[in-house]
Amino acid sequence: MKVLVTGGAGYVGSHLVDKLLATEHDVVVLDDFSLGKRENIQHNLSSPAFQLVEGSITEPGTVKKVMDGCELVFHLAARVGIKYIVDDPLRGILTNVVGTETVLKEAYRRGARVLFASTSEVYGRSKAVPFREDGERLLGSTSVARWSYSSAKAIDEHLALAYAREGLRVAIVRYFNSYGPRLDPVGYGSVVAKFITQALTGRPITVHSDGQQTRSFTFVDDTVEGTILAATMPAGEGQVFNLGNGREVAVLELAQMVKAITGSASPIEHVDYSAVFGPNFEDIPRRVPDVEKARRVLGFEAKVPLEKGLKVTIDWMKRTLGD
Numbered sequence: 001m002k003v004l005v006t007g008g009a010g011y012v013g014s015h016l017v018d019k020l021l022a023t024e025h026d027v028v029v030l031d032d033f034s035l036g037k038r039e040n041i042q043h044n045l046s047s048p049a050f051q052l053v054e055g056s057i058t059e060p061g062t063v064k065k066v067m068d069g070c071e072l073v074f075h076l077a078a079r080v081g082i083k084y085i086v087d088d089p090l091r092g093i094l095t096n097v098v099g100t101e102t103v104l105k106e107a108y109r110r111g112a113r114v115l116f117a118s119t120s121e122v123y124g125r126s127k128a129v130p131f132r133e134d135g136e137r138l139l140g141s142t143s144v145a146r147w148s149y150s151s152a153k154a155i156d157e158h159l160a161l162a163y164a165r166e167g168l169r170v171a172i173v174r175y176f177n178s179y180g181p182r183l184d185p186v187g188y189g190s191v192v193a194k195f196i197t198q199a200l201t202g203r204p205i206t207v208h209s210d211g212q213q214t215r216s217f218t219f220v221d222d223t224v225e226g227t228i229l230a231a232t233m234p235a236g237e238g239q240v241f242n243l244g245n246g247r248e249v250a251v252l253e254l255a256q257m258v259k260a261i262t263g264s265a266s267p268i269e270h271v272d273y274s275a276v277f278g279p280n281f282e283d284i285p286r287r288v289p290d291v292e293k294a295r296r297v298l299g300f301e302a303k304v305p306l307e308k309g310l311k312v313t314i315d316w317m318k319r320t321l322g323d
């Protein structure tokens with residue numbers, strides 16, 4: 001099958017591309033390299049089954065061209081990362097809303113199936129933990145820029161489901177803190193990447209606030225497996241799935257694990273949110289997926305234990321930082 005992966009030079013996208021090529025698909029990647037990296041896809045450039053197009057999801061002509069002959073579209077391209085969103089909310093909103101509408105419209109026009117990569121951010125700071133796909137969303141004021149990412153992705157989900165009513169075959173997945181090799185060590189602020197980089201370079205491991213906020217960390221192989229299942233199983237159509245690991249981990253505990261596995265002498269320091277994100281920042285105290293629906297409908301379960309996934313990621317980062 002010929003498939004399009006938007007954002008295929010990014011962290012999750014490039015792993016997805018590797019898996020799709022390994023399972024005999026022809027893959028077209030559309031990426032504008034605003035956040036993605038050539039080294040993520042370099043090893044595939046010589047493959048006859050791989051095609052790279054540099055361009056934006058916000059350009060209808062480009063989207064039309066790259067989708068030619070594609071039966072399935074994995075739509076991962078987005079402005080990602082709370083720090084980037086807070087720094088430039090307009091760019092985030094326009095990329096994530098206009099770009100997604102452009103991709104959905106073209107897929108609908110030609111009858112291609114779509115997988116849309118959404119986010120656990122859509123739940124905001126809902127108190128209904130673990131988050132169920134049909135649970136409520138709880139967001140702060142529109143004057144707090146961080147919520148624009150959640151809102152844009154939620155509008156994208158609404159759009160996808162509205163197109164589904166018109167006949168588009170689309171599945172939506174909400175990722176929960178995916179981590180693994182190719183995370184940008186200096187990028188948008190994956191907490192895993194940040195802690196490992198700090199630990200390996202001997203700088204203090206900086207934990208926001210008291211570190212009791214919790215997350216669910218999902219190794220990228222699991223993220224990719226769930227993504228492909230949702231995209232290809234008929235039961236996924238018109239549905240939303242949490243793709244995450246059910247284990248709830250406090251951010252301070254993550255810092256301690258990274259320190260222990262790396263054997264780093266870095267101290268763990270607590271910093272105020274406002275020092276990093278400016279005043280008015282609002283964080284999410286607990287973010288944990290209800291994993292039952294993905295298990296029941298897709299047969300998906302995150303398998304890689306955090307300790308094992310961290311070791312793999314740390315080994316990769318050691319090699320990258322050593323280059």
Ligand SMILES: NC(=O)c1ccc[n+]([C@@H]2O[C@H](COP(=O)([O-])OP(=O)(O)OC[C@H]3O[C@@H](n4cnc5c(N)ncnc54)[C@H](O)[C@@H]3O)[C@@H](O)[C@H]2O)c1
Nearest residue numbers: 007010011012032034035036056057077078119175177178
């Ligand atoms: N990594 C996570 O834990 C996580 C969590 C929740 C949701 N997601 C979602 O998963 C998807 C992939 O995220 P990621 O972590 O791999 O981030 P990433 O930044 O590594 O990947 C996004 C890719 O999209 C590309 N891109 C951005 N704007 C574009 C545009 N206008 N046109 C074409 N390409 C563009 C970037 O260059 C990058 O390669 C995103 O949609 C993101 O919202 C990721």
